[in-house]
Amino acid sequence: MRAVIFSLMAVIGASHLSGTLASGADPSANVTFERDIEPILTRAGCNAGACHGKASGQNGFKLSLLGFDPEFDHMAIAREAGGRRVLQAVPEQSLILQKATAELPHGGGRRIDPSGPFYDTLRRWIVAGLPRTATDAPKLERVVVEPGERRLGLDESFGLRVTARFSDGSTEDVTRLAAFGSSESTLVAVDADGRVKAGKFAGEATISARYEGMFANCDVSIPLPGEVSAGLYDSLPRSNFIDDHVWAKLKKLGLTPSGPAGDSTFLRRAYLDVIGRLPTPDEARAFLADSSPDKRARLVDRLLDRPEYADHWANKWMDLLRPNPYRVGIKAVFNLDGWIRDAFRKNLPYDQFVREIVTARGSTFEQGASAIFRDRREPIEIAPVVSQLFLGIRLDCAKCHHHPFESWGQEQFYEFAAFFARVGRKGTGLSPPISGSEEIVFTAKSGSVKHPLTGKVLPPKPLFGSAPLDEDPEADPREALARWMTSPENRYFSQVMANRVWADLMGRGVVDPVDDIRATNPPSNGPLLDALADDFRTHGYDLKHLIRTIMASSVYGLSSEPNDRNIADTRSFSRYYRQRLRAEILLDAISDVTDVPDVFDAAPPRSRASTIWTNRVPSLFLDTFGRPDPNQDPPCERTSDTAVVQALHLMNSPGVHKKLSSQDGRVAALAKGEKTPQAIVDELYLLAYSRHPTDEEKSVCEALLLDTKSDRRRAVEDILWALLNSAEFVFKD
Structure with a gap:
C-alpha cells in the first residue's frame, strides 16, 4: 500500500513543481517553500555544513548549504527517491517530519518540536501540495532588526525583532524564522529566539540576524562598571580625527587610555x-x-x-602576491618583485598600483605584474584573489554555494570571474617544477564563464553597482573592472x-x-x-x-x-x-646589532632579509619565525604567533652564536676597544632597545664587565645574548 502511495506522490510532484495547490488543499494556508519552509530548514540547522548541507549530504539526503539553491532543495524533498520524504495523504508520517522530530532515529537529534509552530507550518505545506513561492511574488529587499543598537549592563538581556521588507512595500515579522549569531558570544550571547543576554565582562558585540540570505545587525555594548568623569575624555589630546573617534569609543565603553609612550x-x-x-x-x-x-x-x-621604506612595505605585498618560482619561473617572479619594489620607491598611488595589477598584460620577462596571471590561469582562480586582496570580500565560498556569512551567491561569483574570461596567454605555458619560459599575457578576442549548475554563459558583472564595459568589442573587460574597483563609490x-x-x-x-x-x-x-x-x-x-x-x-x-x-x-x-617582529625584521635586527650580515642564496653580498625576492631562499631562522610557506599558493599566510621553538632557536641557534662570536663583529670590536664598561653597556642598550639602561641594569652589566675573573669579550657576548633573547627585543612595543 505504501509503495502505491509513493508512486502517487511522484505523480503529484509535477503539480508541486508548478506551484499549484493540490485538490482539496486550504488556500488560506498560504505556505510556500521559499518564503516559509526554506527559512525553517535553515533555522533548524538542517542545511548546515555539519548536516545535510555538506558537500556529500548526510545519510543519502542532501540540501544546498543554508538554502542557497531552493530549486535543488525542493526537488530533493518533493521528488527525490520517489517522493518518499513527504506523504501528503498522511502528512504526520512524512519522513521529513518524523526525522526532524526524532520520532524516527535521526543522527541530528530533535530539530523541530512536534507541538511547535515550525511543525505546524511544515505540515500545512505538505497538505497544501508542497507549493513553491510564485515567481511574481514580492521579492525580499532587505531585513531590519530592532533595536539596531543597545547598551546593556552586566547580565542584562532583551529581545530582538526581525522584520522582512518586500518589493511591494509589505513587511512581515520573521523573528521566528531568523537565524541569529553573535560576533563575541563570550561577551554577548543570543539564543535561537533572538533573546540577547550580556555576559559578565565589559565589551561589545554585534548580533546578526539572517533571513533568506540577508543580514541585519544589532550592535550591543557593555560599558565597564564604574563612573569615569566626562572631563577626563574632554582633556585627552587630539592630534587629528583618529583621536576623536577612538576617544569617543572609549567613552562609550567606559575605558580609559594608557598614558603616552616614552x-x-x-x-x-x-x-x-x-x-x-x-x-x-x-x-x-x-x-x-x-x-x-x-x-x-x-x-x-x-x-x-x-630608501628602506620601499623594501619594508613592498615585502608585505610580496607576501600577498608572490608566486612560487618553481611553478611560474624564476625570472617572472624576480621581475614581479622588482616591479612591486619600484612602485613603493615611486610612492605609486594605491589605485594606480591596483589598476596596473588587475589589467596587467605583456611579457612576464618585461612586465612584472603580468606574472600574477601566469600563476592564476583560470577566471575562477584569479577572481577570489582580487576580491579578497583589493576589496576585502572573500568569495571562495560562493564558488560552490551561497556564502554562509554574506549575501554573495554563486551567480555573483561567476559574473565577477567573467571579467577575467578573456585573459589570453602566448608561450609554452607552465612546466613545474621548473617553468623557465617567457609568456605573453594579452586580451583574447573571446572567452566566457558558465554557471556550473545551469550552464548559462554569464556576462561580466560587479558584485554591486555597475561597471559598464567599453563599447569597443576589442577592449579588455578588466579595464571596466578596474574602474569600478577604484571608483570613489x-x-x-x-x-x-x-x-x-x-x-x-x-x-x-x-x-x-x-x-x-x-x-x-x-x-x-x-x-x-x-x-x-x-x-x-x-x-x-x-x-x-x-x-x-x-x-x-x-x-x-x-x-x-x-x-x-x-x-x-x-x-x-x-x-x-x-x-x-616579522621574521625578516628580526633577522635583520640581529645582523645590525651584531654587525655581522647574513649571506643569502641568489642575493648580492650584504643583502638584508627584507630584500629577498622569494621565500624559496633557504633560511631556517625565517622559517622558524613564520615567513610564508613557499609551497602554498598566494595569498600566503604569515604566522605571527609566538612558539617555544622560536625561543629555543634564539637561545641555541648556531647562526646567532656565530654572529655573537665573530672576530669581525660588534662584540669583538667593543671588547678590544677603549670604551669604558659604562660606555659599552650604554651602547648595547641603545643598539638593542633604543634606550639607555636603567640604574639596576647598569649595575648588573658593569659588574660583569669589571669582574677581573671574567673574560671581557665573553662578558660582552653574554650581555648581548641576554638582550637579544628578551621580549623587549623580539617585540615591537
Whole structure:
C-alpha cells in the first residue's frame, strides 16, 4: 500500500513543481517553500555544513548549504527517491517530519518540536501540495532588526525583532524564522529566539540576524562598571580625527587610555614600522636629546623618505602576491618583485598600483605584474584573489554555494570571474617544477564563464553597482573592472587598504581579519574605519600620507602598559598592542646589532632579509619565525604567533652564536676597544632597545664587565645574548 502511495506522490510532484495547490488543499494556508519552509530548514540547522548541507549530504539526503539553491532543495524533498520524504495523504508520517522530530532515529537529534509552530507550518505545506513561492511574488529587499543598537549592563538581556521588507512595500515579522549569531558570544550571547543576554565582562558585540540570505545587525555594548568623569575624555589630546573617534569609543565603553609612550619606545616603534629596522645608537642619542615639541612628526617624515621604506612595505605585498618560482619561473617572479619594489620607491598611488595589477598584460620577462596571471590561469582562480586582496570580500565560498556569512551567491561569483574570461596567454605555458619560459599575457578576442549548475554563459558583472564595459568589442573587460574597483563609490576599496595599514601599525585591524569585510564581521570602530578610508581616498590614495596620518595621532603614541580600566581591551585601541617582529625584521635586527650580515642564496653580498625576492631562499631562522610557506599558493599566510621553538632557536641557534662570536663583529670590536664598561653597556642598550639602561641594569652589566675573573669579550657576548633573547627585543612595543 505504501509503495502505491509513493508512486502517487511522484505523480503529484509535477503539480508541486508548478506551484499549484493540490485538490482539496486550504488556500488560506498560504505556505510556500521559499518564503516559509526554506527559512525553517535553515533555522533548524538542517542545511548546515555539519548536516545535510555538506558537500556529500548526510545519510543519502542532501540540501544546498543554508538554502542557497531552493530549486535543488525542493526537488530533493518533493521528488527525490520517489517522493518518499513527504506523504501528503498522511502528512504526520512524512519522513521529513518524523526525522526532524526524532520520532524516527535521526543522527541530528530533535530539530523541530512536534507541538511547535515550525511543525505546524511544515505540515500545512505538505497538505497544501508542497507549493513553491510564485515567481511574481514580492521579492525580499532587505531585513531590519530592532533595536539596531543597545547598551546593556552586566547580565542584562532583551529581545530582538526581525522584520522582512518586500518589493511591494509589505513587511512581515520573521523573528521566528531568523537565524541569529553573535560576533563575541563570550561577551554577548543570543539564543535561537533572538533573546540577547550580556555576559559578565565589559565589551561589545554585534548580533546578526539572517533571513533568506540577508543580514541585519544589532550592535550591543557593555560599558565597564564604574563612573569615569566626562572631563577626563574632554582633556585627552587630539592630534587629528583618529583621536576623536577612538576617544569617543572609549567613552562609550567606559575605558580609559594608557598614558603616552616614552620617547625611546616611540623611536623604536617608528623605525620598525616605517623602515623595518632599528635606529643606530647615534640616531637614538640624537632623538632622545632633542627637546623640540615636533620631533616625533619630523622623525616620521625623515623615515618615510628613507630608501628602506620601499623594501619594508613592498615585502608585505610580496607576501600577498608572490608566486612560487618553481611553478611560474624564476625570472617572472624576480621581475614581479622588482616591479612591486619600484612602485613603493615611486610612492605609486594605491589605485594606480591596483589598476596596473588587475589589467596587467605583456611579457612576464618585461612586465612584472603580468606574472600574477601566469600563476592564476583560470577566471575562477584569479577572481577570489582580487576580491579578497583589493576589496576585502572573500568569495571562495560562493564558488560552490551561497556564502554562509554574506549575501554573495554563486551567480555573483561567476559574473565577477567573467571579467577575467578573456585573459589570453602566448608561450609554452607552465612546466613545474621548473617553468623557465617567457609568456605573453594579452586580451583574447573571446572567452566566457558558465554557471556550473545551469550552464548559462554569464556576462561580466560587479558584485554591486555597475561597471559598464567599453563599447569597443576589442577592449579588455578588466579595464571596466578596474574602474569600478577604484571608483570613489566603492568604499570597500579604500576601507580594506586603510584597514591593512592600520593593522600593520597598531597591531590589530579595525576589522579583523583585515581582508574579511562583511556584515557579520563588523569593524570594532565603524566611524574610525570610514574616516580613515575617506581621508585615504581624498588624498589620492597616497600610502605615505595614510601612514603619516596614523602615526601622527595620539592613539599611535600610547603606551602598551594597561591600566585598571583597559586591561581586558583587545580591540578598542585604548593602548598599544605589542607585536612580535616579522621574521625578516628580526633577522635583520640581529645582523645590525651584531654587525655581522647574513649571506643569502641568489642575493648580492650584504643583502638584508627584507630584500629577498622569494621565500624559496633557504633560511631556517625565517622559517622558524613564520615567513610564508613557499609551497602554498598566494595569498600566503604569515604566522605571527609566538612558539617555544622560536625561543629555543634564539637561545641555541648556531647562526646567532656565530654572529655573537665573530672576530669581525660588534662584540669583538667593543671588547678590544677603549670604551669604558659604562660606555659599552650604554651602547648595547641603545643598539638593542633604543634606550639607555636603567640604574639596576647598569649595575648588573658593569659588574660583569669589571669582574677581573671574567673574560671581557665573553662578558660582552653574554650581555648581548641576554638582550637579544628578551621580549623587549623580539617585540615591537
